[in-house]
Amino acid sequence: MTTALTVNGKRVAVTSTPDTPLLYVLRDELALNGAKYGCGAGQCGACTVLCDGRALRSCFVPVRTLAGRSITTIEGLRGPKGGLHRLQKAFLDQQAAQCGYCTAGMIMGAAALLREKPRPTEEDVRTALSANLCRCGTHNRIVHAVLRAAEAQHG
The missing domain is CATH 1.10.150.120 ([2Fe-2S]-binding domain)
Structure with missing residues:
Protein backbone atom coordinates (compact mmCIF):
# COMPACT_ATOMS: atom_id res chain seq x y z
CA MET A 1 0.00 0.00 0.00
CA THR A 2 1.28 3.48 -0.77
CA THR A 3 0.60 6.76 0.96
CA ALA A 4 0.70 9.98 -1.04
CA LEU A 5 2.27 13.02 0.61
CA THR A 6 3.78 16.26 -0.50
CA VAL A 7 7.23 16.53 1.05
CA ASN A 8 9.21 19.73 0.60
CA GLY A 9 6.97 20.69 -2.30
CA LYS A 10 7.22 17.40 -4.18
CA ARG A 11 4.49 14.78 -4.43
CA VAL A 12 5.76 11.42 -3.23
CA ALA A 13 4.21 8.01 -2.83
CA VAL A 14 5.75 6.20 0.12
CA THR A 15 5.55 2.45 0.51
CA SER A 16 6.21 2.09 4.24
CA THR A 17 3.50 0.33 6.18
CA PRO A 18 0.67 2.71 7.15
CA ASP A 19 1.55 2.54 10.86
CA THR A 20 5.18 3.56 10.31
CA PRO A 21 5.92 6.84 12.07
CA LEU A 22 6.57 9.73 9.69
CA LEU A 23 10.09 10.17 11.07
CA TYR A 24 11.13 6.73 9.78
CA VAL A 25 9.52 7.35 6.41
CA LEU A 26 11.42 10.62 6.07
CA ARG A 27 14.76 9.17 7.15
CA ASP A 28 14.63 5.63 5.78
CA GLU A 29 12.53 5.92 2.65
CA LEU A 30 13.12 9.51 1.55
CA ALA A 31 16.70 9.98 2.85
CA LEU A 32 15.77 13.21 4.66
CA ASN A 33 17.87 13.00 7.80
CA GLY A 34 17.43 16.47 9.28
CA ALA A 35 14.70 15.44 11.71
CA LYS A 36 16.27 13.37 14.49
CA TYR A 37 15.06 10.55 16.70
CA GLY A 38 15.23 11.73 20.28
CA CYS A 39 12.64 10.18 22.55
CA GLY A 40 10.15 8.41 20.30
CA ALA A 41 7.25 9.86 22.27
CA GLY A 42 6.95 13.39 20.89
CA GLN A 43 8.40 14.89 24.07
CA CYS A 44 11.78 16.32 23.04
CA GLY A 45 11.17 18.05 19.69
CA ALA A 46 14.20 16.70 17.82
CA CYS A 47 11.88 15.21 15.19
CA THR A 48 9.81 18.36 14.57
CA VAL A 49 8.68 19.02 10.99
CA LEU A 50 5.89 21.16 9.59
CA CYS A 51 2.60 19.62 8.51
CA ASP A 52 0.52 22.12 6.56
CA GLY A 53 2.60 24.84 8.23
CA ARG A 54 2.14 23.65 11.81
CA ALA A 55 4.76 22.02 14.01
CA LEU A 56 4.40 18.23 14.17
CA ARG A 57 6.41 15.71 16.17
CA SER A 58 7.12 13.13 13.49
CA CYS A 59 8.43 10.32 15.71
CA PHE A 60 5.08 8.90 16.69
CA VAL A 61 2.57 10.05 14.05
CA PRO A 62 1.66 7.20 11.66
CA VAL A 63 2.20 8.10 8.03
CA ARG A 64 -1.35 6.94 7.17
CA THR A 65 -2.79 9.88 9.12
CA LEU A 66 -0.90 12.31 6.89
CA ALA A 67 -2.11 11.16 3.48
CA GLY A 68 -2.53 14.13 1.17
CA ARG A 69 -0.89 16.53 3.62
CA SER A 70 2.04 18.83 2.98
CA ILE A 71 5.18 18.10 5.01
CA THR A 72 8.17 20.44 5.24
CA THR A 73 11.44 19.27 6.73
CA ILE A 74 14.53 21.32 7.53
CA GLU A 75 15.85 20.28 4.10
CA GLY A 76 12.85 21.97 2.48
CA LEU A 77 13.05 25.23 4.42
CA ARG A 78 14.34 27.77 1.94
CA GLY A 79 15.15 31.42 1.86
Whole structure:
Protein backbone atom coordinates (compact mmCIF):
# COMPACT_ATOMS: atom_id res chain seq x y z
CA MET A 1 0.00 0.00 0.00
CA THR A 2 1.28 3.48 -0.77
CA THR A 3 0.60 6.76 0.96
CA ALA A 4 0.70 9.98 -1.04
CA LEU A 5 2.27 13.02 0.61
CA THR A 6 3.78 16.26 -0.50
CA VAL A 7 7.23 16.53 1.05
CA ASN A 8 9.21 19.73 0.60
CA GLY A 9 6.97 20.69 -2.30
CA LYS A 10 7.22 17.40 -4.18
CA ARG A 11 4.49 14.78 -4.43
CA VAL A 12 5.76 11.42 -3.23
CA ALA A 13 4.21 8.01 -2.83
CA VAL A 14 5.75 6.20 0.12
CA THR A 15 5.55 2.45 0.51
CA SER A 16 6.21 2.09 4.24
CA THR A 17 3.50 0.33 6.18
CA PRO A 18 0.67 2.71 7.15
CA ASP A 19 1.55 2.54 10.86
CA THR A 20 5.18 3.56 10.31
CA PRO A 21 5.92 6.84 12.07
CA LEU A 22 6.57 9.73 9.69
CA LEU A 23 10.09 10.17 11.07
CA TYR A 24 11.13 6.73 9.78
CA VAL A 25 9.52 7.35 6.41
CA LEU A 26 11.42 10.62 6.07
CA ARG A 27 14.76 9.17 7.15
CA ASP A 28 14.63 5.63 5.78
CA GLU A 29 12.53 5.92 2.65
CA LEU A 30 13.12 9.51 1.55
CA ALA A 31 16.70 9.98 2.85
CA LEU A 32 15.77 13.21 4.66
CA ASN A 33 17.87 13.00 7.80
CA GLY A 34 17.43 16.47 9.28
CA ALA A 35 14.70 15.44 11.71
CA LYS A 36 16.27 13.37 14.49
CA TYR A 37 15.06 10.55 16.70
CA GLY A 38 15.23 11.73 20.28
CA CYS A 39 12.64 10.18 22.55
CA GLY A 40 10.15 8.41 20.30
CA ALA A 41 7.25 9.86 22.27
CA GLY A 42 6.95 13.39 20.89
CA GLN A 43 8.40 14.89 24.07
CA CYS A 44 11.78 16.32 23.04
CA GLY A 45 11.17 18.05 19.69
CA ALA A 46 14.20 16.70 17.82
CA CYS A 47 11.88 15.21 15.19
CA THR A 48 9.81 18.36 14.57
CA VAL A 49 8.68 19.02 10.99
CA LEU A 50 5.89 21.16 9.59
CA CYS A 51 2.60 19.62 8.51
CA ASP A 52 0.52 22.12 6.56
CA GLY A 53 2.60 24.84 8.23
CA ARG A 54 2.14 23.65 11.81
CA ALA A 55 4.76 22.02 14.01
CA LEU A 56 4.40 18.23 14.17
CA ARG A 57 6.41 15.71 16.17
CA SER A 58 7.12 13.13 13.49
CA CYS A 59 8.43 10.32 15.71
CA PHE A 60 5.08 8.90 16.69
CA VAL A 61 2.57 10.05 14.05
CA PRO A 62 1.66 7.20 11.66
CA VAL A 63 2.20 8.10 8.03
CA ARG A 64 -1.35 6.94 7.17
CA THR A 65 -2.79 9.88 9.12
CA LEU A 66 -0.90 12.31 6.89
CA ALA A 67 -2.11 11.16 3.48
CA GLY A 68 -2.53 14.13 1.17
CA ARG A 69 -0.89 16.53 3.62
CA SER A 70 2.04 18.83 2.98
CA ILE A 71 5.18 18.10 5.01
CA THR A 72 8.17 20.44 5.24
CA THR A 73 11.44 19.27 6.73
CA ILE A 74 14.53 21.32 7.53
CA GLU A 75 15.85 20.28 4.10
CA GLY A 76 12.85 21.97 2.48
CA LEU A 77 13.05 25.23 4.42
CA ARG A 78 14.34 27.77 1.94
CA GLY A 79 15.15 31.42 1.86
CA PRO A 80 15.26 33.79 -1.07
CA LYS A 81 16.64 32.29 -4.27
CA GLY A 82 16.99 28.88 -2.59
CA GLY A 83 19.49 30.15 -0.02
CA LEU A 84 19.32 29.90 3.72
CA HIS A 85 16.02 30.63 5.38
CA ARG A 86 16.20 33.64 7.72
CA LEU A 87 15.94 31.29 10.72
CA GLN A 88 18.88 29.21 9.52
CA LYS A 89 20.93 32.37 8.99
CA ALA A 90 19.97 33.74 12.40
CA PHE A 91 20.94 30.45 14.10
CA LEU A 92 24.34 30.67 12.43
CA ASP A 93 24.79 34.35 13.25
CA GLN A 94 23.81 33.85 16.91
CA GLN A 95 25.84 30.62 17.24
CA ALA A 96 22.67 28.98 18.50
CA ALA A 97 23.84 25.41 17.99
CA GLN A 98 26.50 23.45 19.78
CA CYS A 99 26.06 19.75 19.13
CA GLY A 100 23.31 20.46 16.60
CA TYR A 101 21.05 17.56 17.55
CA CYS A 102 18.08 19.77 18.45
CA THR A 103 18.71 22.44 15.84
CA ALA A 104 16.43 21.23 13.05
CA GLY A 105 13.55 20.71 15.48
CA MET A 106 14.10 24.12 17.06
CA ILE A 107 14.17 25.83 13.66
CA MET A 108 11.04 24.04 12.46
CA GLY A 109 9.20 24.88 15.69
CA ALA A 110 10.30 28.49 15.29
CA ALA A 111 9.15 28.51 11.66
CA ALA A 112 5.68 27.43 12.80
CA LEU A 113 5.69 30.18 15.43
CA LEU A 114 6.72 32.89 12.95
CA ARG A 115 4.03 31.72 10.55
CA GLU A 116 1.38 32.15 13.25
CA LYS A 117 2.91 35.17 14.97
CA PRO A 118 5.35 37.09 12.72
CA ARG A 119 6.35 39.51 15.49
CA PRO A 120 6.74 37.34 18.58
CA THR A 121 7.87 38.56 21.96
CA GLU A 122 10.66 36.83 23.84
CA GLU A 123 8.00 35.16 25.98
CA ASP A 124 6.19 33.93 22.84
CA VAL A 125 9.40 32.30 21.60
CA ARG A 126 10.19 30.73 24.97
CA THR A 127 6.65 29.36 25.24
CA ALA A 128 6.56 28.03 21.67
CA LEU A 129 9.89 26.24 22.06
CA SER A 130 9.55 25.22 25.70
CA ALA A 131 8.96 21.57 24.81
CA ASN A 132 11.97 21.43 22.48
CA LEU A 133 14.88 20.19 24.53
CA CYS A 134 18.50 21.30 24.12
CA ARG A 135 21.00 19.41 26.22
CA CYS A 136 23.79 21.87 25.41
CA GLY A 137 21.97 24.74 27.07
CA THR A 138 21.89 27.18 24.15
CA HIS A 139 18.28 28.17 24.81
CA ASN A 140 19.10 31.87 25.23
CA ARG A 141 20.98 31.95 21.93
CA ILE A 142 18.12 30.08 20.26
CA VAL A 143 15.59 32.61 21.55
CA HIS A 144 17.75 35.49 20.32
CA ALA A 145 18.12 33.81 16.93
CA VAL A 146 14.36 33.48 16.53
CA LEU A 147 13.82 37.10 17.51
CA ARG A 148 16.54 38.16 15.06
CA ALA A 149 14.86 36.17 12.28
CA ALA A 150 11.55 37.85 13.07
CA GLU A 151 13.24 41.26 12.87
CA ALA A 152 14.87 40.31 9.55
CA GLN A 153 11.45 39.47 8.16
CA HIS A 154 10.10 42.91 9.01
CA GLY A 155 13.29 44.96 9.08
